[in-house]
Amino acid sequence: QDYTFALVPKAMNNPFFDLARDGCNKAQEELPDVTCEYIGPGEHTEMEQIQIVQDLISKGVDGIAVAPSNAPAMAKALKAAADAGIPVMTWDSDLLEEDKALRSTYVGTKNYDIGVNLAELTMERHPDGGTICLQTGGAAAANHNERLLGIRETLSGETLGTPPGDPLSGQGGWTEISGCPLITDDDGNKAVQGMTDILSANPDLTAFVSTGAFTQWFDNAYRQAVEPYKDRMDSGEMSIIVADTLPMQMEQLSDGLSNGQVGQRPFEMGYRAMFIMKDLAEGKDVEDPIFTGLDVCTNANAGDCLAQ
Amino acid sequence: MTDTTEKQGAARSHAEIDDSITSRSEMTALQAAIRTQPFWVFVAIIAIGIVMNFVSDVFLSERNLFNITRNFAFFGIMALGMSAVICTAGIDLSVGSLMGLAGIVAGLVMQAGYGIVFGFLACMATAATVGFVNGVLIAYLRMAPFVVTLGMLAMARSIAMVVSNNKMIYEFGPDQDLFEWIGGESVIGVPNPVWVLIILTAVFWWVWRYSIWGRWVIAIGGNAHAAKLAGIPVERVVVSVYMLSSLCAGLAAFLMVGWFGSVTNALGLTYELNVIAASVIGGANLMGGVVYAVGAPIGAALMELIRNSLLLAGIDALWQQFFVGLFLILAVLLEQIRNRGRQ
Amino acid sequence: MTDTTEKQGAARSHAEIDDSITSRSEMTALQAAIRTQPFWVFVAIIAIGIVMNFVSDVFLSERNLFNITRNFAFFGIMALGMSAVICTAGIDLSVGSLMGLAGIVAGLVMQAGYGIVFGFLACMATAATVGFVNGVLIAYLRMAPFVVTLGMLAMARSIAMVVSNNKMIYEFGPDQDLFEWIGGESVIGVPNPVWVLIILTAVFWWVWRYSIWGRWVIAIGGNAHAAKLAGIPVERVVVSVYMLSSLCAGLAAFLMVGWFGSVTNALGLTYELNVIAASVIGGANLMGGVVYAVGAPIGAALMELIRNSLLLAGIDALWQQFFVGLFLILAVLLEQIRNRGRQ
Amino acid sequence: MSLLELDGITKSFGAIHALQGIDLTVAAGEAVGLMGDNGAGKSTLMKIIAGNFPPTGGRLRIEGQEVHFHKPLDARENGIEIVYQDLALCDNLTAAANVFLGRELKKSFGPIRYLDYRNMYRRAGELFGELKSETRPRDLVRQMSGGQRQAVAIARTRLSDPKLVLMDEPTAAISVRQVAEVLALIERLKETGHAVILVSHRMPDVFAVCDRVAVLRRGAKVADKHIGETSPEEVTGLITGAIEHA
Amino acid sequence: MSLLELDGITKSFGAIHALQGIDLTVAAGEAVGLMGDNGAGKSTLMKIIAGNFPPTGGRLRIEGQEVHFHKPLDARENGIEIVYQDLALCDNLTAAANVFLGRELKKSFGPIRYLDYRNMYRRAGELFGELKSETRPRDLVRQMSGGQRQAVAIARTRLSDPKLVLMDEPTAAISVRQVAEVLALIERLKETGHAVILVSHRMPDVFAVCDRVAVLRRGAKVADKHIGETSPEEVTGLITGAIEHA
Numbered sequence A: 001q002d003y004t005f006a007l008v009p010k011a012m013n014n015p016f017f018d019l020a021r022d023g024c025n026k027a028q029e030e031l032p033d034v035t036c037e038y039i040g041p042g043e044h045t046e047m048e049q050i051q052i053v054q055d056l057i058s059k060g061v062d063g064i065a066v067a068p069s070n071a072p073a074m075a076k077a078l079k080a081a082a083d084a085g086i087p088v089m090t091w092d093s094d095l096l097e098e099d100k101a102l103r104s105t106y107v108g109t110k111n112y113d114i115g116v117n118l119a120e121l122t123m124e125r126h127p128d129g130g131t132i133c134l135q136t137g138g139a140a141a142a143n144h145n146e147r148l149l150g151i152r153e154t155l156s157g158e159t160l161g162t163p164p165g166d167p168l169s170g171q172g173g174w175t176e177i178s179g180c181p182l183i184t185d186d187d188g189n190k191a192v193q194g195m196t197d198i199l200s201a202n203p204d205l206t207a208f209v210s211t212g213a214f215t216q217w218f219d220n221a222y223r224q225a226v227e228p229y230k231d232r233m234d235s236g237e238m239s240i241i242v243a244d245t246l247p248m249q250m251e252q253l254s255d256g257l258s259n260g261q262v263g264q265r266p267f268e269m270g271y272r273a274m275f276i277m278k279d280l281a282e283g284k285d286v287e288d289p290i291f292t293g294l295d296v297c298t299n300a301n302a303g304d305c306l307a308q
Numbered sequence B, C: 001m002t003d004t005t006e007k008q009g010a011a012r013s014h015a016e017i018d019d020s021i022t023s024r025s026e027m028t029a030l031q032a033a034i035r036t037q038p039f040w041v042f043v044a045i046i047a048i049g050i051v052m053n054f055v056s057d058v059f060l061s062e063r064n065l066f067n068i069t070r071n072f073a074f075f076g077i078m079a080l081g082m083s084a085v086i087c088t089a090g091i092d093l094s095v096g097s098l099m100g101l102a103g104i105v106a107g108l109v110m111q112a113g114y115g116i117v118f119g120f121l122a123c124m125a126t127a128a129t130v131g132f133v134n135g136v137l138i139a140y141l142r143m144a145p146f147v148v149t150l151g152m153l154a155m156a157r158s159i160a161m162v163v164s165n166n167k168m169i170y171e172f173g174p175d176q177d178l179f180e181w182i183g184g185e186s187v188i189g190v191p192n193p194v195w196v197l198i199i200l201t202a203v204f205w206w207v208w209r210y211s212i213w214g215r216w217v218i219a220i221g222g223n224a225h226a227a228k229l230a231g232i233p234v235e236r237v238v239v240s241v242y243m244l245s246s247l248c249a250g251l252a253a254f255l256m257v258g259w260f261g262s263v264t265n266a267l268g269l270t271y272e273l274n275v276i277a278a279s280v281i282g283g284a285n286l287m288g289g290v291v292y293a294v295g296a297p298i299g300a301a302l303m304e305l306i307r308n309s310l311l312l313a314g315i316d317a318l319w320q321q322f323f324v325g326l327f328l329i330l331a332v333l334l335e336q337i338r339n340r341g342r343q
Numbered sequence D, E: 001m002s003l004l005e006l007d008g009i010t011k012s013f014g015a016i017h018a019l020q021g022i023d024l025t026v027a028a029g030e031a032v033g034l035m036g037d038n039g040a041g042k043s044t045l046m047k048i049i050a051g052n053f054p055p056t057g058g059r060l061r062i063e064g065q066e067v068h069f070h071k072p073l074d075a076r077e078n079g080i081e082i083v084y085q086d087l088a089l090c091d092n093l094t095a096a097a098n099v100f101l102g103r104e105l106k107k108s109f110g111p112i113r114y115l116d117y118r119n120m121y122r123r124a125g126e127l128f129g130e131l132k133s134e135t136r137p138r139d140l141v142r143q144m145s146g147g148q149r150q151a152v153a154i155a156r157t158r159l160s161d162p163k164l165v166l167m168d169e170p171t172a173a174i175s176v177r178q179v180a181e182v183l184a185l186i187e188r189l190k191e192t193g194h195a196v197i198l199v200s201h202r203m204p205d206v207f208a209v210c211d212r213v214a215v216l217r218r219g220a221k222v223a224d225k226h227i228g229e230t231s232p233e234e235v236t237g238l239i240t241g242a243i244e245h246a
Ligand SMILES: Nc1ncnc2c1ncn2[C@@H]1O[C@H](COP(=O)(O)OP(=O)(O)OP(=O)(O)O)[C@@H](O)[C@H]1O
Pocket: D139, D143, D144, D145, D146, D147, D148, D173, D174, D175, E013, E016, E017, E018, E036, E037, E038, E039, E040, E041, E042, E043, E044, E045, E085
């Protein structure tokens, strides 16, 4: 019996999800009876992702692992999978609490924890607090909003309600400057330009924290933008801390052009998703949820912080 | 040189020909239809359907057809309104953002416990307001539709972010079930949004063919200056056209939120190009003056069908967009080739 | 009733007036400039600059001006080509995707160790090919530019995904430093892409004013049928216009990748609307027949300036898009109001 | 009292002074021929009377009452119909649709009103027949010959019962047969108490139907005479400027 | 040998048969008047000769050589110039730019060639002067009066030295003064051995300058006579159909 499992990312044009695809392909090599079908919307659009999942159900794949963009809407679409007897799991981001019965398990990280780690790196370098600017992805992106909440709650030491929480105004010694959080719509160019403008408009900013890798995608542009502030970063007056640990991000960290990275393990998510789904398809029980862990890197441990 | 009888004979035959000229209809309805773009796009749709029937046995399954039709219903509804705008040689880039705004407003109102009627009215009122602003700037202040609606695209999305405070809404108060039924369920096997699309298409068909307003819109698209000189209240009609487009987008947003069961301010992001594409594929001409009611659903159907077919056919994910683009061009090319042959 | 002297007098004065009529220039160059949209958008830019100078003391800092000018240089370059397309009453939606494709091709060639000259040639050849296909479909097969270039938008992006295998490229072989210098550094304090924009704008200014090709493009935009009847090779000119637009996009991609120091196939995603907006704000008319060389950089500058100013002024992030839209509309409104007053 | 009185009408387009203080009166039942060289300002004057754009200066009176037209509809509501020189047709509509544009015939079905195609085709056919024009009401204007288009523009003025009909070169493109019909139409209009202003370059036509002829030269009125008191030769001289004034 | 020979030219637009087997010859130095009712097919015939679109059937010979025009340029290269009835001007260009469209005057600066504005304005001004038209070479065509536009279209034919000039109602919108100039122009063309086909509804003009007159009715040629052998009355009868054939 051969299995075809679908791995559905939020968008196919995001290097982050490519790593998951690579993991998925590796699992396919290791499991002779499993085919990995990696398919998602070209760009980040909620409706197209739902349409794709519907089509996969119609097509009759043997299992679906999805990273829902719009959790409640995806939950409704997944009801059809239950009717069709197709096992479903989530990865990268999860369904809402009340819909969790619809999926067998979740593999990934808690986005909230990424925020917590980003904030802890920041506080380590600046125990007295200061001014901060946060940068996020799409305005309504749930995962980024959870990370923002994680950052804000950790920095302030308070509970701030639903994601993304309200901007800090002095709690825990931290103040978010006006104009932030920067919304990038996952566009690397916008991210760099926004950071450049904010840094030049606020020469004594304490910390710039981004919840996504887009800030650092464009290596040369990022380096140019940050170079003028390298002295301040080296002396500990200022920090730039960014989520994810893509290769060029790690180089930037080694070169002292960023002060901390918090990485997920998308490769592992894609890889493990295949094994989990095979278990599901064969009727075995699986753990719920499964956390893939985070890599927390600083200038000090840049060489060996990544798992594997 | 001539005698009287000959003259009379000529006169009589002349009167007869005059009469035959007056009442002559150049073509039968079918002949006329064959010359239109929607017809040829429809042919392309049928062709894809036949091929897909062999490629994938789930293609014609009830569930797949259900999904396909519902998916394109939203775009079809918006494309109906967009076609009107395009018919006046305008363009409305704000429909996608407006969906986000109208959806959020509906969600907030219902979340606050006001019930579905108020939610619907608030949604449509928001849409009408946005359309009104667009229309006034374009018609009375003579601004380029592209610039105005592009500005509105940014503004509407921003307002949606502000009023939603960037949060997702998925509790719709007392009428949640009814709301989700309207957007997500079906009547006699046909999804409700599809019913809405069918009814609206019929209404628009009538409007373009028989209503005075429709005639005026087409005239404005043909020659706005001449329409103005003929005493048509061009400005008011243009405003109404942009309001109509916005209302269609608002309606689509209402249905879509009901189907999703949740709404974020990202609803409708980048839909504007798809909607315009559906209209243009359905035969609308960006230079104005051409409109087909059936064009909008047919154009939307083609786009959805291509997407669905590629997935069912198991085309490599990276290549899929390529074929989407290719088939889009080929479908429209069909009509071009046919019409070149005729000339 | 008249005598001969009177007749002669009349005749003489008539001849004189004829002469004065023939050589009469209706307006001085300045008067003519004041009636154009780029002029009023430029006024808006100056106004924003003055206000910003008070709001933020870093606004006029060298570093900020450096960033602003470089940021809009890429859009300005693309808008120059887009203006030509729009002048023929066409539209090119594929420029954003093409940037992704051309950037990836340049990256792959250089990553393979071929050096910057080959990288550049491959980039431009890719662009030229895409433009050629667009142009042929539009000019010879008479397809709607919107549909063709929308299809190409999807296809080019897909090909970019396939050839890059969806991976990021950030090693550019032996000439990496030169490549990054071209895109990212400056000569006498002005970023290199800005130099490119300046030179191209001057070239285009000359082209629109003095070249025969430019004259033909404008004629095609005014009345393509008449241009055809006048013996202008309309099809070939239209193809060349789409190739030009693509080449501008390819050039922008080359510079941008050099600046970024890395490229993904998402490069240029959704830039098409920004580029078209820059052209339209710079005075291009989507109905065709109007083009200003300085319009493209001015339009691009306004868009970038608004973005930068809002950030420097510390406007709430959720509201920023609102003001982007608002100022966009207001900047274009300025010219409208002024011109209404004149009429 | 005259039907229409123009009093010192001027019009400038930027540096171009198209009209410089034109006085003109037209009485009911009278046809005035307006002649002049190309670019003399005839069409500009017609467009001002038809409410197309406001004059830069001067006053317009209808039946002694000063009027200000803000849009073409205002003029029509004051009983003025016009045949534009450039015809002002919508190419993408049929001949019948153009004739009835803005004044569509309607049928009712309960509260719903809809286009009465049948009657519009019939009426349009009749109007073209009256003009002896071989124009098919169902044809798109885009496909029609120059004279057929002009017939459509003329037919439009026949829908209402206006006080004043302005005709800007209505016979430029139409054939001998229809020219006679248009001239006969003007005669009929006069008989029934309508006023007509006829702009034309065809001397014989003007002398055949007009009671008076006014000549414009470079935006100024240089003559306004009864037909009986002038001759084609004099008018030609006035147009070309060989005769300064009369 | 005739300059132009048409042999059984037919043209159908879908159900409309605009031309049904037209034979016509024109010799060098000859002017042929082409008359007919509106919609008779005159413009369609002109457009076929000018390479605007191919005939549905029939043959075209120039100086005995059969030709197939695929585009307007082919006709121009065979020495045919045309004034279109709808003028075919680019509204967004100046009068001078329209006159020289497709045949711009150039200057060179090394290998770079650029538009010679000065000479184009001057030449265009001269051409308008020849036609006695008050048209400013620097004006946008959009802002010009009907007659000024027509002058631009006529001026275009004066740039080259064609064998055959087709004029489709060249005098429809222009004033008496310029009409005389256009007729004089046709005379000059004849004298210098050019051939002219003049489409017009103005009987006197045709009889003044043409050597022969051909009449179309509903797409068929019903008469082709020397001017001396016919009369305006007969031609009128032929146009309207009161006389069947001649
Ligand atoms: N492109 C077209 N499509 C369909 N019918 C056309 C087209 N062009 C012309 N016709 C029809 O062909 C016939 C002849 O038209 P044509 O323009 O040749 O007439 P004409 O003799 O020039 O008339 P006029 O004196 O009014 O200019 C008309 O009935 C017209 O409606």
